[in-house]
Amino acid sequence: MNKKQTLFLSIHVIFLCFCAGVTAEIRLPGVIGNNMVLQQQSTVNLWGWSAPAEKIFITASWSTTVDSVVASGDAKWNIAVETPAAGGPYTITFKGRNTIVLNNVMIGEVWVCSGQSNMEWSNLNKVPQMLEELPNSANANLRLFHIPKTTAENPQEDCAADWAECNPGSLNGFSAVAYFFGKQLQQQLNVPVGLINTSWGGTAAEVWTPEEQVKNDPVLKTAAEKINKANWWPNLPGRAYNAMIAPITSFNIAGAIWYQGESNTGTAATYDRLMTTLINSWRDEWKKDFPFYYVQIAPFAYGNKNVGALLREAQTQTLRVPHTGMVVITDLVDNVKDIHPHNKRDVGSRLAAWALADTYHKENLPYKSPMYSNMTVDKDKVTVYFNNAPNGLVLSKGDKKATEFYIAGNDKVFFPADARIERDHVILSSKQVKEPVAVRFAFSNTAMANLFSKEGLPVNPFRTDDWEVDTE
Numbered sequence: 001m002n003k004k005q006t007l008f009l010s011i012h013v014i015f016l017c018f019c020a021g022v023t024a025e026i027r028l029p030g031v032i033g034n035n036m037v038l039q040q041q042s043t044v045n046l047w048g049w050s051a052p053a054e055k056i057f058i059t060a061s062w063s064t065t066v067d068s069v070v071a072s073g074d075a076k077w078n079i080a081v082e083t084p085a086a087g088g089p090y091t092i093t094f095k096g097r098n099t100i101v102l103n104n105v106m107i108g109e110v111w112v113c114s115g116q117s118n119m120e121w122s123n124l125n126k127v128p129q130m131l132e133e134l135p136n137s138a139n140a141n142l143r144l145f146h147i148p149k150t151t152a153e154n155p156q157e158d159c160a161a162d163w164a165e166c167n168p169g170s171l172n173g174f175s176a177v178a179y180f181f182g183k184q185l186q187q188q189l190n191v192p193v194g195l196i197n198t199s200w201g202g203t204a205a206e207v208w209t210p211e212e213q214v215k216n217d218p219v220l221k222t223a224a225e226k227i228n229k230a231n232w233w234p235n236l237p238g239r240a241y242n243a244m245i246a247p248i249t250s251f252n253i254a255g256a257i258w259y260q261g262e263s264n265t266g267t268a269a270t271y272d273r274l275m276t277t278l279i280n281s282w283r284d285e286w287k288k289d290f291p292f293y294y295v296q297i298a299p300f301a302y303g304n305k306n307v308g309a310l311l312r313e314a315q316t317q318t319l320r321v322p323h324t325g326m327v328v329i330t331d332l333v334d335n336v337k338d339i340h341p342h343n344k345r346d347v348g349s350r351l352a353a354w355a356l357a358d359t360y361h362k363e364n365l366p367y368k369s370p371m372y373s374n375m376t377v378d379k380d381k382v383t384v385y386f387n388n389a390p391n392g393l394v395l396s397k398g399d400k401k402a403t404e405f406y407i408a409g410n411d412k413v414f415f416p417a418d419a420r421i422e423r424d425h426v427i428l429s430s431k432q433v434k435e436p437v438a439v440r441f442a443f444s445n446t447a448m449a450n451l452f453s454k455e456g457l458p459v460n461p462f463r464t465d466d467w468e469v470d471t472e
Contacts, residue, residue, distance in 0.1 A: 180348025
């Protein structure tokens with residue numbers, strides 16, 4: 001080897017060593033950063049990238065222990081750390097060849113907030129309550145992490161987002177439903193709350209479900225092929241999941257809230273199966289059986305008959321999945337020709353009530369809508385019984401007659417029913433139906449019934465038959 005070749009080789013080695021030093025620095029994912037909230041009194045993951053075999057020391061200011069981890073051969077590291085009861089602010093220091101110090105870290109409750117446009121809508125969509133709320137929204141104990149709309153063909157390990165304290169700037173464009181949910185949790189629990197907003201208007205549930213879970217199920221695969229294609233949102237299974245859910249599945253959470261379904265009305269028959277798959281797959285990825293609370297879609301004048309009713313029915317069936325809850329909002333609509341009801345505060349409040357009662361065990365808090373239990377028939381009268389109405393049922397203030405009850409005989413022709421309320425049950429009859437066999441309540445796209453529990457929650461729409469439904 002001549003001198004020129006030796007010099008070139010030496011320079012090349014020095015260059016490679018320099019590059020290795022540059023690329024070997026500790027790097028953290030977006031979800032682990034300044035201002036974040038970590039789940040309290042639990043084991044949380046801290047992870048990132050560095051040089052292979054590099055030893056990294058982690059010090060959290062709530063503990064006197066110094067933890068350490070050695071990066072794997074593929075330049076990744078992950079360590080489990082125990083968190084204390086809610087509090088803060090704290091610092092977390094990562095020290096290897098370089099040092100990263102995270103500041104203003106809080107310990108509290110973390111919730112993922114996902115779905116389509118009714119979850120996404122914010123002050124940018126002129127939601128009146130958010131416009132009122134925005135100027136006085138500063139709250140150092142409420143933290144926001146807003147994942148931008150992104151897709152990927154394969155599950156990703158990182159996303160381009162940062163944690164921020166809630167204030168008029170960070171709340172600009174953030175989910176209204178998520179905000180009102182988180183604000184109520186923060187006030188009622190008096191602990192820091194972190195909200196991860198990962199939503200995209202127009203998306204079907206398939207795009208939020210791992211691709212293999214859809215494609216390996218013939219029923220779901222066939223339904224996914226019927227998704228209405230559009231240029232404003234992803235249409236293929238798993239695309240939003242890969243980029244907007246997968247990067248945060250190592251981040252410990254308390255639970256998830258979900259507002260979606262409008263884009264699946266065309267495949268309502270498989271929606272229960274799809275949502276069961278989505279919920280279970282998310283829980284598998286998080287390795288945690290976390291609570292999953294969702295919003296039943298609102299009354300809206302869809303182009304096809306009864307598709308909204310069928311989707312609401314499928315959402316009710318999904319309650320069979322353990323640790324789930326559903327918010328009914330048939331009373332929170334101001335215009336059935338607008339698929340985006342403006343009242344997001346009460347939607348978020350009802351979701352918060354589910355979490356406060358079901359997850360955090362707050363007592364004497366009404367949160368479940370009355371649900372159909374069973375019915376009996378005596379000659380020409382039907383008596384319908386309900387769960388979740390401990391103090392009985394009432395009509396909307398000022399109303400004297402219950403609406404949206406229909407009964408039918410064996411001919412399957414439904415007629416409006418006269419209804420008499422007696423505590424937690426309703427007695428129905430119709431002069432046109434001498435031998436009733438089936439009942440439907442608020443079972444249409446636009447039905448806004450006036451029957452409530454005495455606690456003020458609307459009765460869930462239902463039907464007692466399994467007959468074919470007209471969707472022309």
